[in-house]
Amino acid sequence: MKVLELKNIYKTYKIAGNQEFLALKNINISFDKGELVSIIGESGSGKSTLMNLIGGLDSDFQGELLYNGKNIGAFKESELVDYHKENIGFVFQSFNLISHLNLLDNVAMAMTLSNIDAKTRNKRALQVLTDVGLKDHVYKKPDQISGGQKQRVAIARALVNDPDIIIADEPTGALDSDTTDQVLAIIKGIAERGKLVVMVTHSDKVAAHSSRVVRVDNGEIVEDRDREPIHHIQEKNIEKANSKNKNLSFFSAMRLSLLNMKEKFSRNMLVAFGSSIGIMSVILMLSLGNGVTSYITDTMNSFVNPEVIEVNKPAETKDDTASENLSIQEQQQAQQAQMMNMFGGAEPFTNSDIEKLEEIEHVTSAEKGYSLTALGSNSVSYQDNETMIMQFISTSSNLMDSNLTEGEMPKEGEILVSNMLAEALNEDIIGKSIDVNIVVDEKKITESFQVSGVYESTGNAVYMSYSDIESWFSEEGVELEPNVLYLHADDADNADFIKEQVKNLGYTGSAQETMASMFTEMLDILTYVLAAVAGISLVVSAIMILVVLNISVVERTKEIGVLKALGARKKDIRRIFVSESFLLGVFGGLIGTVLTYLIGIGLNHFTNKLFDVSIIQTMPTYILSGIGISVIISMIASFLPANKAARLDPVESLRRE
Known part of the structure; x- marks a missing residue:
């Protein structure tokens, strides 16, 4: 034959x-x-x-x-x-x-x-x-x-x-x-x-x-x-x-791609560096948001005992249909009540509430507390100085000695004032007697108390033991009802579990937690918006990779013809070019991660020097996501050039000079 x-x-x-x-x-x-x-x-x-x-x-x-x-x-x-x-x-x-x-x-x-x-x-x-x-x-x-x-x-x-x-x-x-x-x-x-x-x-x-x-x-x-x-x-x-x-294996295709990239090292590194800018921007925005969020959360948590969980009872609110029938003044009062409740304690706790909360797993005891929040009606005065107070709060195990800037915790007949309030009175008031003026049940009451110490906290606040508040209110004919509870956990590690159970029972956490949650939610939204804006540069990276790979297909047309003459399938040609874009994506992601790390070190050095805080906090998930996004963008950009290369006619390719 x-x-x-x-x-x-x-x-x-x-x-x-x-x-x-x-x-x-x-x-x-x-x-x-x-x-x-x-x-x-x-x-x-x-x-x-x-x-x-x-x-x-x-x-x-x-x-x-x-x-x-x-x-x-x-x-x-x-x-x-x-x-x-x-x-x-x-x-x-x-x-x-x-x-x-x-x-x-x-x-x-x-x-x-x-x-x-x-x-x-x-x-x-x-x-x-x-x-x-x-x-x-x-x-x-x-x-x-x-x-x-x-x-x-x-x-x-x-x-x-x-x-x-x-x-x-x-x-x-x-x-x-x-x-x-x-x-x-x-x-x-x-x-x-x-x-x-x-x-x-x-x-x-x-x-x-x-x-x-x-x-x-x-x-x-x-x-x-x-x-x-x-x-x-x-x-x-x-x-x-x-x-x-x-047929050509994945690893062989990767090796061939690496050898070609090595031949045009400068061009490929410039492409990888260009694509890394977008990845760096995204990771940096996410790390910045994470750093600011952590700073706010840590700052809020530093004012309280980690083993004590503050619980507030939400105010009863009328449904939307009923509120439509209220007068403007009544609606404003309802809104003010809701705002006051956010800062703590609009509704008092019943014995049934206390028993229910004490039954939560890992809770050892419940401590009664009181919190009164007002804007403009409560004040303290010392000699000729008078300043408004935002919160009148009972002392509890939630307060930590480490946050005392001066003096000591109050004993019977003494009060504790916040550092902002002490500055507003513009005096060294420890051991001095000051007048406390508050409005309770639409009744203004006044009493003098000796200042035992200054406590670092947010806003103008006065702290007094629950028993002293109860005695004072009783003398003024006002019945004290606890509107804050402090649950003691058997271990700080179980605090988050207790907080979750508290929410499941329909109660709310502390004002600090509510505010921190609001801030972190807004920061998360802002972070993702900024990351999305930074991510626009990834589109530019994809276009750049698309152009470079198209140029590579033109440059390597005769090589593609040779490979087909030697037995390369369309799939093999496509795999070689996709592998090359995969490597560009990996290198771009790695360069972007290194750049983020270096910029983070510089920014954290600056913020630590000024504010004693690391503002850039990069998570491993950000790095992995950044590299992953870089690879995906690169490979998507490679599909058109890779398919173009795979469809080339071997006869025409071999004629190309």
């Missing part, structure tokens, strides 16, 4: 004006193993078209092109890929070596596409390079060797998978006469070992080395004559490598 047989082959091309050009007509020819065939003819005669059909680069033709009895024109894509990988090898006039790979990797490329393990493919590539006399140059790049050496590398690449057919397109066209003789000797040696070698050439001198000459003119075979037969020698047995997965 003939190794290659062409029956009634016709090939047409579409040209301008929807016209058809008949490039090949009525081609009938067959070839055996061990032949060295020269296909000769003038430019435009159809010899290159014939070569493309035999090589499986172009399967759009009429007729039958049989390889070992199987019609190549009817091959599926996977069968055509296998044909390129296992049965045919190409030697090109312009060598078509991949510039960023060394000679060993260039020769091993066909095996790389077949997912042969590195040890096996490197051993085989080294063997064929040694056979063509390039053992000492295997780690050089193509631009470090001569033209003759490049052609020998191309021959080694064609032989590495031990194919049945070698197609050489003008193999000596770019060589001098001495080198031409050397290359032709190697090619003749290939035919002597039983391979079918088909050379396409203009040169009668080159054709003279062949065992058979086929002349093509105007798309037809006009001459087919035999010359001196090839003297065959026993071919060395070559152990072919097998692979369960015969």
